[in-house]
Amino acid sequence: MCLSEMKENQKGLIQKINGDSRFVSRVVSMGLPPSSPFLVLQNDGRSPVLLYSHDTMIAINRKECMQIEVEMA
């Protein structure tokens, strides 16, 4: 499943990041490489998804969330 399908307060693990290398390096350097655990803080279905990982709150646009494959933890 992709990140935007996760619900609020669900925990997950990053599996794979799709997209060009620019996007991948951005996501990785912000602290979300594969196998990072994270918690969804907010996902209202319209605004960017807010998640928490490695002590950091990160906001990711919905379109970009579709490119991030995750699994529930």
Place this chain on the structure above:
Amino acid sequence: MRTIALLGQPNSGKSTLFNALTGSHQHVGNWPGKTVERAEGFFTQGEDLYRVVDLPGSYGLTANSAEEMVTRTYIERGYADLVCIIVDAAQLERSLYMLADFAGVKSPVMLVLNMMDVAEQQGKKIDIQKIENLLKIPVLGFIASDLNGYPKFFKTLERAIEKPAMISSSRIRKFVEENADAKNVSVIEKLESLIENLKLGIREKFWMISKLLENDSLVCFEVRNAVGEERWSEIQKILDERGTDGGLLTGEAKYRFVSEILRDASSSCEKTMSLSRFDKIATHRIWGKFVAFFILVITLAVSMMIAVPIIAGCFGLQSVAEPLVVKMCESFGWWPSVASFINSVIVGGLAVTVAMMGFVFAILVTFGLMEDTGYLARSSYVFDSWLSRLGLHGKAFMPLFSGLACTGGAVCGTRVLDTRGQRLFAMVLLWSIPCGAKVSVVLFLASVFFGSAAPLFGVIYVAMIFASFWLSSKLFGNKLMPVNERVGMIMELPPYHKPHWKILMKTVGRNVWAIFKKAIAVIWLVSLIFWLVSYSKDGNVEHSVLYTIGNAIEPFTQIFGMRWQLFISYIGGIFSKEASLGVMSVVFASTNDAFSLISRNEAGANLGEMMRAVVSLPEALAFIFASMFNVPCVLTMGTTYRETHSFKWLLAIAGYYFAISLGLAFVVYHVALWVL
């Protein structure tokens, strides 16, 4: 002299450290040939002089944007004698990624764990000594905002210089190999043999390989040039097969490297994280915007409260100073023109500049506060969807909105944006956002000529501002913010912090002074030009150079529907919006005996009547529309010059708005002639 490069992710406290170290001994300019801001400063410690280079903040060393390219190039060429990596102790695992990405560059390095106090409050225990033992480089636990802790910093610095230490990428290589299947391992060996002939400089071979795997544009370019087309096509084939997996592989290995360091050296109590009540509102799709508007309105109100007394005081002093200057000149037996020069150019220019610095100060303080506390990121989050359509980051909302208070001050507020392209583009947009003075001039003129239809002009004005945004994004957007460099919003929302008042006020004070120095030079220069062309011995406009010029070019300005009086008022509007009304009072109503742009000429009571008698409706329309997109004011020109560090860009933006405003006047005038 030794050079220290500060390397760290955004929000790591890098600029706090930079400002505390260098104080007022800093210089901000552009990197040669690049549109990226370069900040460097100096400090002395003992007998040694140090140069500090504040590298543009980035999350890693992969070169994706102009800023990141500058940082990366500086690091990999080894320009610094010592690299000081600053990380946020409260977000240690993530921010140490920068260190992992750096590992493999053979530059002496020291590590500063900043915000130890915040980490402690969060219940994190960090064993600095253990980290130092593991990494074998000097490590310091630090609070950059606490000025008492700096002796400790200098001690660590001394250690780092006496015994240079580096970090190797061999652990990361090991993790990559562990994580990868046999095929991947052979890929790395294959790549290594393919780049055999490459001049590595201070970079380890594996560092280059990992950047190749990440498809880093700089390394790919370099390798391609060095190994020749045949080998490059082989490399390319390997990389294409891997796709973006290579970047994921190295990324994961770098984080494993970080976790290995932290495994024994840090512990934190497991806390369940959830959004704070305030954040729930501040990041809400609808309420978040209300909160942001509310905070902005308060901000603007506070800015006014700070700025208005300064403005009033300045013009009060000016009215006291002027008669004194006249008397002084009389007693020395100087010509009256000397008094006029001193009053109009020196005193007047100073008064205008100091007055407007009130706004600059207020905007810088409030923006600094928002950035310091972490709220700015929340407001960017809620407005990102609006601004991303223009290619801008959500952060641009705050400076753009504050343009309604003072364009020149808001230009300084664009500092919150991360890339210079974004800043320049925000400045372009800001010039079209009217400040209170501009609105009042436009509405005054509209009500003089069109009475109760004036509000309609307000509506048209707003629509045209948005149209100009669209035009600007078509003309400048792509050049300043290349589409392939834009990444949809992936943004960190930093934890809330208490503001660091002392450092904030010091930084703001320094900036205001620097801006003042640049602005006053521009304002004096422009005032001088205006004074020279508008001076006449008897105060009669018709005896000034301006009148002669105005008359001479009238056939040309008529094309835009502006007779000489109107065109001179339009030119006066470049100085300040009030000045354009002042000029009109002089040329239409002869209310003032001295033709001065700087003394605050209020529109005379009968100005409206006099103008209605002389100016036709098409002419009035042309002038109103020209005023809407006229160059904002001389202070905006001064701050734009100071913030872009580029005279070329100042001229480009000014030329752009001349073209829009005159073009608009032309169209409106001729359509009106035809219709009315």
